[in-house]
Structure formats: structure tokens, C-alpha cells
Amino acid sequence: MQPDLQVLMAEIRQIAQEEILPRFARVGYEVKHDGSLLTEADLATDRRIREFLQRAWPQIAFLSEEMERHEQERLLRESDSLWCLDPLDGTSNFAAGLPLFAISLALFQQGEVVLALTYDPIRDEMFSAQQGQGAWLNGKPLQCQKSGFPLCNAVAMVDFKRLPARLKCALMENSPYGSQRNLGSCVLEWAWMAANRGHLYLHGGMKLWDLAAGTLILAEAGGYACTLDGEAVFKPAMEPRSVVISPDKALFDAWFHYLQANR
Known part of the structure; x- marks a missing residue:
């Protein structure tokens, strides 16, 4: 029980x-x-x-x-x-x-x-x-919704400091989204994505306690997440995990495609 x-x-x-x-x-x-x-x-x-x-x-x-x-x-x-x-x-x-x-x-x-x-x-x-x-x-x-936004107008939450160098440069020089934010709290960023507060998310390496609750909250709200390698984010282990998120399936697919092309 x-x-x-x-x-x-x-x-x-x-x-x-x-x-x-x-x-x-x-x-x-x-x-x-x-x-x-x-x-x-x-x-x-x-x-x-x-x-x-x-x-x-x-x-x-x-x-x-x-x-x-x-x-x-x-x-x-x-x-x-x-x-x-x-x-x-x-x-x-x-x-x-x-x-x-x-x-x-x-x-x-x-x-x-x-x-x-x-x-x-x-x-x-x-x-x-x-x-x-x-x-x-x-x-x-909580229920994730279609945003109606194209990728070029989306609002992204991105933690630049843990990203691979090539991807970081690509995002700074030719970002695919409309604007970018960073809350400075991983667990709030997961929760806000589940609540449709923002359109895209990227983090280069979260620890277990940063992602554990968020993976379930987002999944149960109907959102989409994976690592930069396309794997499930949650793994009961101590190694940091990259995180790609969107509450919107179309945006998630476009975001992940961009990230793969620019890693």
C-alpha cells in the first residue's frame, strides 16, 4: 500500500x-x-x-x-x-x-x-x-495542452551551463525559439512544464533528486520528455541525466530534431 x-x-x-x-x-x-x-x-x-x-x-x-x-x-x-x-x-x-x-x-x-x-x-x-x-x-x-505556437515563437527554459559546447554555441548563435528563460530550480521547471508554463525545456545534466518527482508529474500530466540521446529521463542511478521537455507533442518533436542536428 x-x-x-x-x-x-x-x-x-x-x-x-x-x-x-x-x-x-x-x-x-x-x-x-x-x-x-x-x-x-x-x-x-x-x-x-x-x-x-x-x-x-x-x-x-x-x-x-x-x-x-x-x-x-x-x-x-x-x-x-x-x-x-x-x-x-x-x-x-x-x-x-x-x-x-x-x-x-x-x-x-x-x-x-x-x-x-x-x-x-x-x-x-x-x-x-x-x-x-x-x-x-x-x-x-494538470493536463498538458497543445500550445498553438510554432517553434520559432516558442518560449524555452534552457540551462546553458551544463550543455555540450557545440550545442551551447548553436543555441546562442542561431536559436530556434522566440525567447529563453531559466528559473534556477530544476524541480520547478519540471512542474511548470506540466502546468503549461512555457513551451520547451533543456538541461544538460540533472541529478536524481532534481528529476525524480518531475518525471512522474510531467508524464501523468501528458507531457513529453527524454534525454538528448532519446532515452527515458528517469533512471534510479547517481549519474546526471540530460533533459528535453515540451508539454506539446509537435513542439517536442521539432525541438528534439533541432537538438539532434546541432549536438
């Missing part, structure tokens, strides 16, 4: 409001070994969610971005059921006072994502999904 999604969402919302919002733009940060930032809010949120999950569902193992890599790899090898948490995605935004960050949590069972949520505490937006049952935003169904 899967955990109760309503109970889970209520607790995550409360933790975010108690641990993240009061610290927004009021706490310092430190730099982790990989160059990313870590704040007191990351650690406090991680601790509260871990404690809640272990009390409520002690039979399910727990993996977090804040763990050591060897422990993350062990959990992926040994666990049939596993939570995967990013306690605060968009930490650089958070530390800089930019209101674009979120909690993201996914449940893996037998190597598949079966339950997912992404919570944006600034907007009080809870994106959620259950395998085979749909995706929702604050309880209302």
Missing part, C-alpha cells in the same frame, strides 16, 4: 512554512564540495522531513541530496522502496533572495517513481502525481 498522498502533502506544506519561509533571505550559506550552496534551511527541512517519513512509514528507506554519495549509492542498490528528497531545490535563488525554490519528494518502488510532489512555498503551489492516477496542482488536475 502506498503512503497517503494527502497526509504527505499536508506535512510537507507545514514543514516548508515553518522551516523555509521564515529563513528566506535572512540566513547565510556555505559552499559544498561540488560548488553548490547549502543553507540552514536545507538542513532543517531535510531533518524534519526525514523524521516525519521515518515515523509515518518506517518500512521505506530514505535518500536525500544531503547524504554522502556512497550512502546514496548503497540505498539505490539495496532498497525496493525508497524516498528521494531534495529539501530545497534552488538554494542559490533562496540565498540570493530570489523567490524561485521548492521542496521535491519522490517515492521509488522496484525502480520506478510511483508517487511525487513538488511544493513551492512562496506561491503555496503543491504539484503532485501518482502513477497511473494523474497529476494535480493544489488538487486540480
